[in-house]
Amino acid sequence: MTPGKKKEQRAEDDLLDWFTISYRTLWLLLAVVVGLVGSVVYVLYFREKAPEVQAEPDVPSATTAHFTTIEGSVKVKPVGTFEWVSADRSMVLKKSDLVRTGPGAAAEIQFFDGTLVHVRPDSLITIEETSEDPSTKARKIKWHISSGETIFQTVRKNVPGSETEVSTPTASGTLGEMSNVAIRVAETGGSDFRLFAGTGRIETKTGQAYNLGSSEAVKVDASGKAGPKVALPAMPVPLAPPHQAEITYPNPNIATTLLAWKPVDGSSGYHVMVDYSPYFNRPFVDRKGLRDSSVELRGLDVGKYYWRVAALDKDGEEGEFSAFARFTVSSAALGAHGDGPPPPLVIESLDTRQNLVQVKGRTEPGATLTVNGERMEVDSDGSFNDWITLQKPGRQMVVIRATGLNGGVNERKVAVLVN
Secondary structure (H helix, E strand, O other): OOHHHHHHHHHHHHHHHHHHHHHHHHHHHHHHHHHHHHHHHHHHHHOOOOOOOOOOOOOOEEOOEEEEEEEOOEEEEOOOOOOOEEOOOOOOEOOOOEEEEOOOOEEEEEEOOOOEEEEOOOOEEEEEEEEEOOOOOOEEEEEEEEEEEEEEEOOOOOOOOOEEEEEOOOEEEEEOOOOEEEEEEOOOOOEEEEEEEOOEEEEEOOOOEEEEOOOEEEEEOOOOOEOOOEEOOOOOEEEEOOOOEEEEEOOHHHOEEEEEEEOOOOOOEEEEEEEOOOOOOOOOEEEEEEOOOEEEEEOOOOEEEEEEEEEEOOOOOEOOOOOOEEEEEEEOOOOOOOOOOOOOEEEEEEEEEOOEEEEEEEEOOOOEEEEOOEEEOOOOOOEEEEEEEOOOOEEEEEEEEEEOOOOOEEEEEEEEEEO
16 A cells, blocks of 8 residues: 555544544433433432421320219219229229219319319219320310219419310300319209309300309309309308317207307308218208208217308308318217227328318227327227318328227327328
């Protein structure tokens, strides 16, 4: 090959190499562009989006209520069950539980925030709410009264937004803090709201609304229509026998005991109850419409008694009952004789409520029992269940002493804390 042809051939080869490299570069660039576009399309249209993590909302934390006192036949139907079971103080009451008291029975329920609900005989209630919001700490207490009567006391709110509510078949109410309220539900469904202390707002199912203050009441009929708001009479003050009085008669069977109280201005009558229990669930004296500010009781047996009184206005509306006064009737002929072994003395519970102490236990039938020197009644089976009042606050000793029929003495000392 001639030199000229070699140069022409090299020039053609260089040109071909240049085009080859250029085409490779273009194809490489095109591949990169296609790859980028494909990645974008994949990300935007084909790849599944990762699920968003959502914060779980705060759920109110359920709390509970429990029995502090059970008197007589009290039944509970726990939520999700079909059987009524006997109530006991170890039970935990939750939302939607039902509580029923029989004739002559009563129960006291304390919610986790301190609200106390006293359920009177022949009553049916439902626990509707007992919770505390975990984020705001706002507490909500609510129950429904289907029939019967409840008397309850609310406490101070722990935070703004806490609520205490109660409902009946014809109305509902929101109660303020430190309120004392009684609500009755008749067989017809009509409701009677009586506010003795504090504040409350009552709304009927027909849309009527009332703001109640201390010593005010309103009645709602079975159709949900409310009558006018009325003022309640003041609470009477018991005079005799005073609280913790001990009355000794030579022969109690023929003696007369006088119950007397301070008259209430504007009242037209009084309602007096006497019972063996401070819950007045089985009163043997239940007299309503008494005109005088005293009443005589004849032939009381030896034992302990509780009494209280409420005033009535001109229309028969009943105000708040007085705090109970307890007195003991004894015979001068009773007494222990001789010396002997000490009787049994078992203290089953010693519960304090402010300056009141409930003492419950068992000893020998017929024994004489004192608590801090105060005589207490012993039932025929040797059991006892009574209240005493402690005058000073703080930690102190309660001395329980049982003296048997043969003169033997057994003593227990228990430390209590009085708020």
